[in-house]
Amino acid sequence: MGVRDILQRIFTKDKKIVLCGLDNAGKTTMVTFLEKGTFVDHTPTMGKETTEIEVQGIRINIADMGGQKDFRSLWLGEMKDAECVIFMVDASDSERFDEARGELMKLSSIIKEKPLIVLANKCDKGNIASLGEIIAALNLQKCPSFEIFPISCKTGAGIVEAFMKIYYKLTGKQLTKKISPKALTVFDKGGVPLTSTSNEDVLQGGLFAAITSFVRESFKTELSQLRLEGNIIIFKRSRHLMGSIVIDDSGNVNIDDAESGLDELLCHLENMCPELEKEELNTEKIEYLVKQYSSNLLN
Template identity: 25%
Template sequence: MYTLLSGTYKYLTRREEYYVMIIGLDNAGKTTLLERIKALFLGVPALPPEKIAPTVGLNICKVDIKSARINFWDLGGQRDLHSIWANYYTECHAIVFVVDSTDKARIEECKETFEKIIMNDNAEGLPILMLANKQDIEGALRVEEIKEVFNQIALKLGARDSRVLPISALEGHGVQEAVDWLFLRLQRNKINRPPVFQ
C-alpha cells in the first residue's frame, strides 16, 4: 500500500524539466544574461559586470516557472569551444543565441556560427531565440539591421519556432519577455522534444 501511495504522490508531484542552451560568440553577454535571469527569477543580486569572467566551461541556472523547471546552460563562446556545443543539442529543448549588437566587425563570423548551429541535424526542430544584446549602448545595431544580416540563412530555419528580440542583459531590458517567449515555445514543442520528468 505504501508503494502505491508513494508512487501516486511522485507521479502527481513530478515536474517537467527543460534544458536551454545559451550560446554565441565570446563577449556577447551570455553570462551577463544568465546573471540577469537569476536576479529576475531567483531574487539573487546579479554579479556586477567587472566580476563576470569569460566562461571556460559551463554555467548553470535552474529556474522554476509555473509547474516546470528550466535549466539554462551558458556555454563558453571562444572559437575553440564551439565544437563542444553540438554535444548538447540532443539533450536540450531550445537554443538561445546571443548576438553582441555592438560588435559590427564580427557580425559575419556571428552569422557563420549561427548557420553551423541551425544546419546541425541534432538541432533540428529546436526553438531558436536570437537575442540582440547590448541595445543600451549607443551605436548598437538595431534588431531590423541584425535581421537583415541573418535573413540570408533564415530560410534554413524551416518551420521551427524562431524569433529575434532586443535586450540589454546588463540593464535587464527585454529579459523577461525573452524567457516568456521561450517558456511558451518549450510547452508547444513537447511532442518534438518531450520534457524530462523529475
C-alpha cells in the first residue's frame, strides 16, 4: 500500500477540506502528491481548483485555493461548508511569515469553529524555521485549537502523518498504517544495496544477506517473494532500481498493498532522480529520499 492507498482509507464519508496559504507555499503540489504519490511541479493556482478523490464510492472534495493576493478574498466564503481548514506555510521563507499571519488572522471567525491544521511545508530544505518559530510568527497560540506538522510536498515526508491527524479531527477515530513494513531496501539495477531503513533490527544477522542474494537471483527467475524466518520479503524492479520490503508473515498485511507501496516508492525515486536516465547514480540523494519517503510507510 502506497501513499495514495493509505490516504484512500482515511475518509469514510463525504467531506470537504479547504486548503489555503500564500502563493508558492506548495498547496497544489501537495494535492498532486496525494493523487500520484510523487512530486509534480505546478504553475500557480488561479482562483480555485477542486480535486475529487473517490474513496469506496464516496467523493472527497479538496478545495485548493489560489494563494495570490487577488484570490485570497475567496478563502473565507469557501470555508463555510468545510469540515476542516488546512493552512500551508513555506517553512523556508521566513520573510513572508508576517504576511501569512495577516491572512490567517482574517480567517479567525471561521477557524474558531473548525479544525485548523497548519502544514509547515518544504522541511526538506536547509535553514528552515522550527515549528516553535512558526507558531510564534503566525500567532497560532491565539487560535482556539490547532495542530501543526512539518511536511515536504517534494519528498513526501510527513504527509501521511498529517493526514492521519486530519482523519482523527474529522472522525474521532485513530488511523493506523496498513503496511507497517519491518524494513525497506533499495538496490541499483545490478543488485548492489544502496540504502536500507527499518523500524527494528530485522536486517541484522543473515536476513540482509539473504535479501541481497534473493534480489540477485531474481534476474534468473520469476520470483518476486520469499518467506524466511517468519517474514515475507517482496521484491520489485523499476527502470533503473530495485527494491525489497520486509513484512511480517502473520497474514495481517495484504501482500498486494505491500507490493503497491514498494512500487510507488521506486516510481517516486525514478521521478526525483532524472540523472538515472544518464546512468548516473547519486547514492546520497537516494538514501535521503528513501529516508524522507519511508516515514509514510514505517511506524
